[in-house]
Amino acid sequence: MSSRVTLADVARRAGVSRTAASFVLSGRTDMRIASATRERVLAAADELGYRPNLTARGLRTNVTGTIGLISDTIATTPYAGEVIKGAADTAFKHDRLIFVAETSGDPNVERDLLQEMLDRQVDAFLYAAMFTQSRQPPELLRGYPVVLLNCVAESFDAPTVLPDETEAGATAARALLDAGHIERIHVIGGRHDTTETPGGVVAGRERMAGINAALAKVGTAPASVTECVWHAPKYGYRAVSELLGHARPSALICFNDRLAFGAYQALHDHGLRVPDDVSVVSFDDSDLASWLRPALSSVALPHYELGTTAVTLLVENRREPGQVRVPMPLRARASIGPPATT
Amino acid sequence: MSSRVTLADVARRAGVSRTAASFVLSGRTDMRIASATRERVLAAADELGYRPNLTARGLRTNVTGTIGLISDTIATTPYAGEVIKGAADTAFKHDRLIFVAETSGDPNVERDLLQEMLDRQVDAFLYAAMFTQSRQPPELLRGYPVVLLNCVAESFDAPTVLPDETEAGATAARALLDAGHIERIHVIGGRHDTTETPGGVVAGRERMAGINAALAKVGTAPASVTECVWHAPKYGYRAVSELLGHARPSALICFNDRLAFGAYQALHDHGLRVPDDVSVVSFDDSDLASWLRPALSSVALPHYELGTTAVTLLVENRREPGQVRVPMPLRARASIGPPATT
């Protein structure tokens, strides 16, 4: 709380001008400074505990060392905090801080928030959605360094960071293939079109493609694909209950852990055991996956890595548009076993 | 991206000095400005789309309109994002932005992060823990406006925002009493001492006190209290399985939803139905509560409100130390019914 040490204080103590002190401390070499002077300045700065005032520097140089994270909503998905943590940690490693703000999907709020950030001379922006979707960044953002996180934008050129959903689908399928399943693999919660998500939710579409590709490679295909209206457990329960009315699956690929939770309940109600009778693999790797009995194998959403990757792109000032895909690793648990020997 | 409109531009267009423009636009009345001039300045600002550069203002006034949120870790608890959202939303309502940073519990990281914030002239701080605990804020923080969020600090005077755990305990107990339970109410996951949490985890201790008080008021008490080592479902499963070996509970109060999840599994394995045979009430109201079958009644942790309340205190510049308790509402669901008529 005591008044800050300024560059002028350092210069005075070292017996040089502010100019000289500034050149030494910002490490610039295009001005000749005698090494003895250099040492004196550095010593003075050290003794006084000098820290440059970044507000003042920002005013002069237009560089504030801050990144703005603008997302539709952090809160609705419980693990989005990980994205923020990944972003904040990486930013900090590069001496940057992160402003976090949410628009709740309101374009007016979005504009005002962005304006507040611009007023504070934020250097660069993370434009994020909390589940993969198509979004239109505000016009105000044009011309600034931006990385799109977990969303795609048609008419906005910027690097885009996305989970590798296609490969994730293949990973899930291969986990079952490796355990010996090949026929009667059913998919719960496949691609799903709505007016809001034409062509299906991005993640769903890609996961499906990955699953199909991996299965096709060994000459097979999903025995059925059941779309679910929504991803709460009860929809998984319904879908699987119905499925069990007319089929006898060897394995289930559920599109997320909540659906898998519902699937577990339905299997249980039908007297089927996981993984003895039916193997289950899922996506997201939420906490739920490790809580279920038996623990659920799930292909993890790389929340933390999405954050770190996006900030790294910003810090390195990569501007070429294009997608960076972050791997989704399989967390293998007890829910996958060999096919039942019926 | 086009070069910003500055105060000088506005002044020029209005045909006045920067001084006059500044006084008009910052709404100060201690200098006499003719109302015709006022109007001209406002019109000019409006036409040019003037926005004050907050970096420049910050340099001059030492007020940047930023709040620093320093927490041990956002990521380990999935709903902590809500705290951030509450804080960010409220900050935005007051034209402030929030820097979010995590220390991962490392005091060196904490110090460096704080220093980065101070270098950017952050106005005020939220010092937060993601589950209620005792923490020691760094010395650097002394003298700045600070609100403690979800943590208590002995030798650091600052307003403190905490969930009202005691009342929450009473709420849970009353929910059972209201349904007719009075005997054979068992507690799963009571107060629990460790070297890290002497006297027990704050929340646990207080919830227990609230439960005891509410039950005592009608002349009863918990039939038993089982401490759990950790809060994963399997510990709840174990605790309840063991309990069922020698007791026949009428209702269970679980210390959080994960334990309740384990409790459900144990009850199910013993052929007991919720709520027909045993009622269950819990704390936290995570997503899990609404996913379980039957849906779990749970006393909600007010994450969002913790964030809003803390920022409100900061913005209003309340400095008196003391605790503000945020209510924890009961989310009543299907897991509570009348006592079984054995």
Place this chain on the structure above:
DNA sequence: CCGTCGTGCTAAATCGAGTTAGCACACAGC
């Protein structure tokens, strides 16, 4: 006609850095 007061504004300093232009001095070469 002079002093006083109130009104309405401006010039200039300030915050703490970064940056441009150029000065003072030493030394070498002729």
Place this chain on the structure above:
DNA sequence: GCTGTGTGCTAACTCGATTTAGCACGACGG
């Protein structure tokens, strides 16, 4: 001795706001 060339530094300006001190003018009283 005079010029030219580095070397090593400083004075002064700049970023875009806020803020202090004070000026110019008209009205009014005596």
